[in-house]
Amino acid sequence: MSDGDALEREVSSGHAPERAVTDGDALERALRETGRLHGERRPPDIAAPAAATGLLDVAYALLDSPLGRLLLAATPRGLIRVAYVDDGGGEDAALAQLASRVSPRVLAAAHKLDQPRRELDQYFAGIRHSFELPLDWGLTNGFARRVLQATARIPYGSLSTYKRLAADAGSPRAFRAAGNALGANPLPIVVPCHRVVHSGGGLGGYTGGLERKRRLLAVERALG
Amino acid sequence: MRPPRHSQTSPAPLPPFQRLLDLHGRDVYRFLVATVGPGAADDCYQETWLAALRAYPRLQDASNLRGWLLTVAHRKAIDHFRAGRRAAVPVEHPPDGAPSATPAPAPDGELWSHVRRLAPKQRVAIALRFVADAPYAEISAAMGISEQAARRNVHEGLKRLRKEYRP
Numbered sequence: 001m002s003d004g005d006a007l008e009r010e011v012s013s014g015h016a017p018e019r020a021v022t023d024g025d026a027l028e029r030a031l032r033e034t035g036r037l038h039g040e041r042r043p044p045d046i047a048a049p050a051a052a053t054g055l056l057d058v059a060y061a062l063l064d065s066p067l068g069r070l071l072l073a074a075t076p077r078g079l080i081r082v083a084y085v086d087d088g089g090g091e092d093a094a095l096a097q098l099a100s101r102v103s104p105r106v107l108a109a110a111h112k113l114d115q116p117r118r119e120l121d122q123y124f125a126g127i128r129h130s131f132e133l134p135l136d137w138g139l140t141n142g143f144a145r146r147v148l149q150a151t152a153r154i155p156y157g158s159l160s161t162y163k164r165l166a167a168d169a170g171s172p173r174a175f176r177a178a179g180n181a182l183g184a185n186p187l188p189i190v191v192p193c194h195r196v197v198h199s200g201g202g203l204g205g206y207t208g209g210l211e212r213k214r215r216l217l218a219v220e221r222a223l224g
Numbered sequence: 225m226r227p228p229r230h231s232q233t234s235p236a237p238l239p240p241f242q243r244l245l246d247l248h249g250r251d252v253y254r255f256l257v258a259t260v261g262p263g264a265a266d267d268c269y270q271e272t273w274l275a276a277l278r279a280y281p282r283l284q285d286a287s288n289l290r291g292w293l294l295t296v297a298h299r300k301a302i303d304h305f306r307a308g309r310r311a312a313v314p315v316e317h318p319p320d321g322a323p324s325a326t327p328a329p330a331p332d333g334e335l336w337s338h339v340r341r342l343a344p345k346q347r348v349a350i351a352l353r354f355v356a357d358a359p360y361a362e363i364s365a366a367m368g369i370s371e372q373a374a375r376r377n378v379h380e381g382l383k384r385l386r387k388e389y390r391p
Contacts, residue, residue, distance in 0.1 A: 027386060028354065034335055035355035038257035043249055044266045046273045055277045060242075095240040104281055106240035 047109035057103035059112035060095065066124050067212050070189075072113045073098055073106075078134030079116050082187050084208040102138060120189065126219060129156035131190050143169060144181035151182065154195045157220040161199040183207060195222065236286045241277060248290050249273075251356045252297045258351035259301045261340055268304055272297045294356060294366040298348055305344045338389045339381070345369075346381030353378050 050056040058080070060073040068086035071094050072079065080102065083094040099106050110117075115133060122128035135152075137145055150168035154160045166178040182193040188207055194216040197204045206213035217223050252272060257265040276296050283292070339350055345367070352358040352366060363374040 027382060027389070030335055031339070031350065031354035032357075034333060035254060035258055035351070038254035038355060041253075041257070041262070043253040043269050046245060046270065046277075049270055049274060050277055053274060055274060058240075095242070096237070099240040100237045104238035104241055105277055107242050107245070107277075 047107045048111070050105075050107060051109065051112065055105060056107055056109060056112070057105035058098050059107060059109035060098070061108065061110040061113035061117065062091070063113075063117050063120060065120060067189075067208065067215060070120070071095075072116050072120075074112055074116065075102065075136045075138065077136040077138070079187065079190060080136040080138055082116075082189055084188070084212070097139075116190070123189070124219065133190060135187065135190070139186040140181075140184075143171065143174065143177060144184065146170060147178045147181040148185055148187070148191050148193075151185070151193055151196060152191045154192055156192075157222045158195065159217075159222055160196050162196060162204065163199050165196060179204070189216065192216075195220075238280065238283060238286050239289075241280055244276070244289055244293065245273065248293050251290070252293055254355045255294065255297055255351050256301060258336055258339065258355045259347050260304045264304055268297075268300045271303075272300045275300070288365075291362055291365050294352065294358065294362065295368075298352075298366045301348060302344060335385075335389055338385055341388075342381050342384060345377045346384065349374055349377035350381040350385075 047056060047059065051059070056076075058073055058075055060071060060081075062085070063070045063072055068084060071081070071083045071085045071091055073081040073083075073094070081094060081098060083090060085091040085094060095106055116131075119128055119131050119133060123131070137149070140148055146169035147165050150165050151160075162175040162178045162182070163172070165182075166172055166175040169178065171177070182196055183205060185191055185193045185207060188194070194206060194213045203210060203213060214223075253265065253269050256268045256272070260268050272293070276293055279296075339347055342350065348367060349363055352363045353360075358366065360371050360374045360378075363378070364371040367374060367377075369377075
């Protein structure tokens, strides 16, 4: 049936479209109500085309791990941030830091973090002993970067000390500064600062709290 | 901590872009479906957000991000009208047949087909007013016209709809 037929029927049945909406409120209400329905379709994805056009500077995703929720972030160069975000505001703080220090072009893009997520899952399951991830050291610099790069070379299941790391980074007496660098590690777990303890045998500190440090070392059976 | 890399160019730190998408994505999408129609809205939506993302690091004033995004969306809608693409024909299904949990048909019926036949400025003003719930000051800023002209466009659009649209 054509529209013409329908219109004819309407007219002949007395339902002539005479009654225009003269009441402004009714028309405005109708515009608001039907206009709201526009949001019910799901808008298309932005992260994938942004990545394809080189506009996605920082991609991030969340990962639920045995140590709580982690935020993972990567630039085109590699993984740049792992953050414990269980604590209130942890996610916002980590994202704000990335926005101000790396680039404000930060988008949720789980597919860009597939490899780190997979490797971390395997690590927690005890079936992965080293990470094969490209890393972006952009959140570190100077001595701290050298300390963290030395930390990245500590083998799975073994321990090092703040003193030895300071020496590895070129300043044997700067063990306190080495401790600070580890405390500000932007890539915990992947850069295994949990494998660093006091020379006297004390466990030292940990960004995510000492309980997490103990559990990581337990995963690696490093405490014998 | 090292000073932020963008401290010289932007006084207030820009929030992570994802936050803009979370807060304003829905309003931008509604506005575009209303103005360019369901068939072209997805393309215009992506173009809007990519243009915003491109310009974002250089943005000087982060105090009214929603207004800025509506301005960008408005420009994309105008580009679309100018390109002469058919805006009045509702497309019932996404052209790529993308799997989607939501039912695809245009949900807005006759009324918005009438809106999409209004003059571009009236169309945009009506959508900003009734879909994005924009006050006249925001409509004027987004469209780059005076507040008085914003009111006039809404008013003229409504007048025309009252004449032409019968539910």
